[in-house]
Amino acid sequence: MSEYSAALLEVKNIGKSFGAVRAVRNVSFQLFPGEVVALLGDNGAGKSTLCKLISGAYQKDVGEIFWQGKKVEITSPDVASQIGIAMMYQDLALVDEVDIPGNIFLGRELIKKIFGIVPLLDKHTMRQETEKLLARVKINIPDINRPVIKLSGGQRQATAIARTLHAKDAKLLILDEPMAALGVQEEQKVIQLIKTLKEEGRTILVVSHNLDHVFSVADRIIVLHTGAVAGIVDAHKTSREEIVGLIVGGGKRNDQ
Amino acid sequence: MISEKTSIQKLWDFVKNLHPLVYMLILLYLVVPLLSSRFLLLQNQMNITRQVSIYLIVSIGMTYVITSKGIDLSVGSTLAFIACVVAEGLKNGTIPPLVSLFVVIGMGFILGMVVGLVITKLKIPPFIASIGLMVTYRGLTHLYMGGKVIVRLPEPIVFLGQGSLGPIPFPAVISLTIALIGWWIFRFTRFGRYTVAIGSNEAACRVVGGIKVNRYKTLIYAFQGALVGIGALIMIGRLNGTSAVLAEGFEMHVIASVVMGGTSLQGGRSSIFGTILGVYTIGVIENAMVLVGADFHTQRVIIGLLLIFSIAFQGYRERKMGVLEKT
Ligand SMILES: Nc1ncnc2c1ncn2[C@@H]1O[C@H](COP(=O)(O)OP(=O)(O)OP(=O)(O)O)[C@@H](O)[C@H]1O
Ligand SMILES: [Mg+2]
Numbered sequence: 001m002s003e004y005s006a007a008l009l010e011v012k013n014i015g016k017s018f019g020a021v022r023a024v025r026n027v028s029f030q031l032f033p034g035e036v037v038a039l040l041g042d043n044g045a046g047k048s049t050l051c052k053l054i055s056g057a058y059q060k061d062v063g064e065i066f067w068q069g070k071k072v073e074i075t076s077p078d079v080a081s082q083i084g085i086a087m088m089y090q091d092l093a094l095v096d097e098v099d100i101p102g103n104i105f106l107g108r109e110l111i112k113k114i115f116g117i118v119p120l121l122d123k124h125t126m127r128q129e130t131e132k133l134l135a136r137v138k139i140n141i142p143d144i145n146r147p148v149i150k151l152s153g154g155q156r157q158a159t160a161i162a163r164t165l166h167a168k169d170a171k172l173l174i175l176d177e178p179m180a181a182l183g184v185q186e187e188q189k190v191i192q193l194i195k196t197l198k199e200e201g202r203t204i205l206v207v208s209h210n211l212d213h214v215f216s217v218a219d220r221i222i223v224l225h226t227g228a229v230a231g232i233v234d235a236h237k238t239s240r241e242e243i244v245g246l247i248v249g250g251g252k253r254n255d256q
Numbered sequence: 257m258i259s260e261k262t263s264i265q266k267l268w269d270f271v272k273n274l275h276p277l278v279y280m281l282i283l284l285y286l287v288v289p290l291l292s293s294r295f296l297l298l299q300n301q302m303n304i305t306r307q308v309s310i311y312l313i314v315s316i317g318m319t320y321v322i323t324s325k326g327i328d329l330s331v332g333s334t335l336a337f338i339a340c341v342v343a344e345g346l347k348n349g350t351i352p353p354l355v356s357l358f359v360v361i362g363m364g365f366i367l368g369m370v371v372g373l374v375i376t377k378l379k380i381p382p383f384i385a386s387i388g389l390m391v392t393y394r395g396l397t398h399l400y401m402g403g404k405v406i407v408r409l410p411e412p413i414v415f416l417g418q419g420s421l422g423p424i425p426f427p428a429v430i431s432l433t434i435a436l437i438g439w440w441i442f443r444f445t446r447f448g449r450y451t452v453a454i455g456s457n458e459a460a461c462r463v464v465g466g467i468k469v470n471r472y473k474t475l476i477y478a479f480q481g482a483l484v485g486i487g488a489l490i491m492i493g494r495l496n497g498t499s500a501v502l503a504e505g506f507e508m509h510v511i512a513s514v515v516m517g518g519t520s521l522q523g524g525r526s527s528i529f530g531t532i533l534g535v536y537t538i539g540v541i542e543n544a545m546v547l548v549g550a551d552f553h554t555q556r557v558i559i560g561l562l563l564i565f566s567i568a569f570q571g572y573r574e575r576k577m578g579v580l581e582k583t
Contacts, residue, residue: 057463078466089464097456097524102449107465109446120444163464 007066008033008203009054009085009172014063016049023049025227027063031172036194036204038214038235041224042247047207048090050224051174054205055087056080086167090176090207093160096149100141101126103148104133104163133162136196138189139182153181161190165197173197175206179213191217211240225249276569277516277533284540292547300543302425306494308539309427310487311509312532316438317368317480318514319531324476325455325523326375326382331484332506333393334367338488339498340397343406346413346492353412360485367393368481372474390507398500407497417493427490432532434483439528451476455523505556512563513538515570522574538562 007030016024024046031037041047052058054065056074065072067083074080080087094103102109105126112122130144139158141151148156161178164170175194179187187210194204194217208214214221215235223231223246231246261269288295314331321328338360345351351359374385419426442448450472453461461467492498515521516537517530538559545555 076466077463081466089460093460093464095453095457095460095465095524098449098453102453106453106461107467109449111446119446121446121449123444 006032008068010066010069011054012064012066014050014053014060014065016046016053016058016061022227024053024060027224027227027229029222029229029232031203031205033171033203034198034201035219036198036206036217038218038221039205039207039224040209040214040221040243040247041230045224045247046227047224048176049227051087051176051205051207052089054080054172055085055089055174057087057089081167081170084169084171085174086164086170086172087174088160088164088176088178090180093163094148094156097147099147100134100144100151100159100162101130103159104130104166106163129166130162133165134158136165137162137193139186154183154186157181158186161193170202172203172205175204177207177209179208179210187213211243214243215240223247275518275527275530275533276573277530277537280537281533281540284537284544288540288544288547291544294547295544298423300547302420302423302428304536304539304543305428306425307543308535309425309431310491310494311506311513311539312431312535313434313483313487313490314480314506315510315513315517315531315535316435316528317483318510319438319517319519319526319528320442320451320476321382321480322511322514322519322521323455323523323526324451324473325458325521326473326476327386327511327521328368328371328382328477328480329386329507329511330367330371330389330393331480331510332503333390333397334364334481334484335488335491335506336498336500336502336504337367337393337397337400338363338485339492339502340401340406340500342489343409343492343498344400346409347406353410356413356489357486360489361482362485364481364483364485364488365478366481368484369474369478371481372477375477376470376473394500394504397502401500403500405497405499406492409492409496413489413493414496415493417490417495427494430486430490434486435528435532442526442528447472447475447479452524452526455525457524505559508563509538509559512559512566516562516566518570520570520574521567534566 009031012028013026014024015022015026027050039047039050049058053060054074056077056079059075065074072083095106098106101123110122110125111119113119127144134141134144137158139154141155141158148159151159157178157180161175164173164175179190182190191213194206197204206217218235221233221235221238221243222229223243225246230249294300318328318331341363342351342356342360345359346353346356371386371389374380374389375382416426421429442451450461450467453465454469454472458469462469491502513534514531517534518527519525519530541558542555545558
């Protein structure tokens with residue numbers, strides 16, 4: 001079998017503009033089952049936009065997306081989650097006035113029926129499931145029943161990550177800066193978590209600005225520069241210098 | 257180590273966390289009796305609860321609308337329109353009293369749904385959309401009535417508005433039951449949860465949660481409309497009649513009550529208990545004004561000022577609590 005057909009996700013020449021801003025330009029890459037790929041690039045390089053094109057939050061202007069070799073149109077986040085893509089968003093991750101279980105189950109609340117007809121939120125089960133998920137993220141939150149606006153930045157981040165994990169059958173997890181608000185210890189826990197997820201056979205696309213993190217988890221690295229691919233490299237056959245060079249726009253390399 | 261709080265500290269915490277309107281009401285109950293000896297009479301107190309009932313019913317719906325970061329200025333016109341159509345039907349016998357309850361709820365649901373559809377389908381901001389429909393519904397009411405006044409309705413309808421269960425006015429029983437159900441829906445149902453979530457972060461609901469936001473928004477206005485319908489039926493019962501100018505300015509009264517109660521115009525934060533207090537506080541103030549002989553226009557001045565004051569106070573409190581202003 002060729003590498004082509006083995007790819008879990010393939011993105012071909014996709015582009016997206018916001019008015020005059022060409023946020024993503026002619027981007028192509030593949031993601032293979034069970035690998036961790038880091039997406040790097042300067043602020044405004046187009047990382048979040050690219051992720052959102054894959055998760056269905058944005059619609060591409062041009063290009064094609066293939067999922068397990070078949071062409072797909074990811075017209076909404078629903079479509080993405082049905083085919084097995086889950087994303088943790090950098091910006092619009094949480095609903096502030098709702099508690100942690102409410103956020104984790106947003107849009108897919110568990111329902112119990114009283115008297116066999118009246119559908120009610122099954123808060124008890126959602127709370128139990130939430131505790132299990134948070135235990136996986138290993139970040140401690142004393143009271144999960146508070147509106148998330150009252151949590152610390154790291155606790156909010158943990159909630160957003162846990163939410164993504166909740167998509168149990170997701171084959172591809174997209175994490176947009178999952179470590180951004182975390183303390184040193186929590187960062188390590190999330191890195192450990194990413195490794196565990198990889199062992200489970202999931203594919204992970206993770207955005208980060210921290211090269212230490214990237215080199216400790218990533219198999220491959222994709223670098224974006226002003227919306228276009230500056231490089232796709234094997235993480236074990238590159239150096240920090242090279243990556244930094246690609247990020248600031250000094251070089252070009254494509255291992256694919 | 258957290259030391260056990262003494263009972264005095266606990267009491268202080270309790271007092272500190274009481275709703276500001278509780279203090280307002282205590283103050284009113286200390287001051288108003290000095291101005292009018294009739295204020296504290298049981299008869300007068302029961303009158304207040306009867307007066308505020310219809311406001312409370314609609315305010316429960318408005319609490320949902322405002323929590324979802326919307327607003328509905330059409331409630332007064334909707335109420336008048338339903339009141340006139342149903343009063344006419346009751347009068348000429350085409351709508352039997354028992355059926356009228358279903359008619360008002362159905363009509364309200366549809367008229368409210370129209371508000372929701374104009375907002376979500378035509379993409380018009382709630383403020384403008386509902387002003388437009390406020391004028392439209394009022395115009396329809398005048399067209400329908402053509403200057404006519406309807407009086408003397410069937411006995412059961414009049415009982416609905418004027419009757420009592422023991423000393424407690426029937427409308428008060430209905431409105432408190434509705435408030436309780438409103439609280440319960442917020443806490444335990446998906447509809448209530450989405451109302452909060454949409455008001456709090458609509459984009460996240462759409463993108464992260466995949467929630468059909470427009471459908472729920474429309475449903476929120478329809479729910480509000482259904483409550484307006486119930487309010488309309490009690491209103492024509494209480495007045496034992498109606499005309500096309502019914503419930504003018506009603507919407508301001510309702511919005512003032514809800515906002516005073518602490519439901520945030522920024523969306524996402526609601527308090528049914530606060531709404532009950534807000535409605536009741538305004539009711540007491542109005543009653544006091546009537547007792548001291550203030551006229552209708554003075555009352556409106558006071559309601560207007562209360563609305564402005566309560567919004568300013570809400571903004572102040574949110575800034576003090578460090579809640580960031582949402583964009
Ligand atoms: N919804 C939008 N409307 C208009 N412009 C947008 C929108 N989203 C992104 N952009 C623009 O597209 C470009 C890429 O933004 P994007 O958020 O993808 O960058 P990023 O690589 O994720 O940056 P960061 O590291 O700061 O998160 C930027 O110039 C940004 O201003
Ligand atoms: Mg970004």
